[in-house]
Amino acid sequence: MATCQGWRLKRYGRFIPGSGEKGGKPWKVFEATGNKPGIFLQILESGYLLVLQGQECLDTVPLLCASGSLKVHQKSDNLMFQFIVGGESRMMRMQFDGSSKQEAVKECTSAVEKLTEYIPVTTQKDTLPPSNQTLAGKSAPVKQVACFILQGIKM
Secondary structure (H helix, E strand, O other), X not given: OOOEEEEEEEXXXXXXXXXXXXXXXXXXXXXXXXXXXXXXXXXXXXXEEEEEEOOEEEEEXXXXXXXXXXXXXXXXXXEEEEEEEOOEEEEEEEEEOOOOHHHHHHHHHHHHHHHOOOOOEEEEXXXXXXXXXXXXXXXXXXXXXXXXXXXXXXX
């Protein structure tokens, strides 16, 4: 029997290619609110990443042999994925849950540690601006791959 590790997610979003051109929303977002079941990320030892909401599997991503086609980036309590399936580029984003922002970042970091057993993960460290500088005025350098993944994501 395969074992797995799991993490609770606050929200999960999947980019739907072409839906923006058809008048739909480009991101399908799932949240664990109200009477909806919780959302969980599971990484199976067999090398699969699963995103589950209750008994429903929202996504399955094979991690083995995916280092060339799967890119993962951590920023704070979020993981962003970009990969190619059947010649079509796909993206997904997950925000980890916790009783505080620090706990959510810790959960995300724990998931990254497990993911790095299968694929490389880039990380952007959070930095606080000096007390006399606002967040809006801060421009931090970001790797180009992260910029592509982060564009257009509203969660």
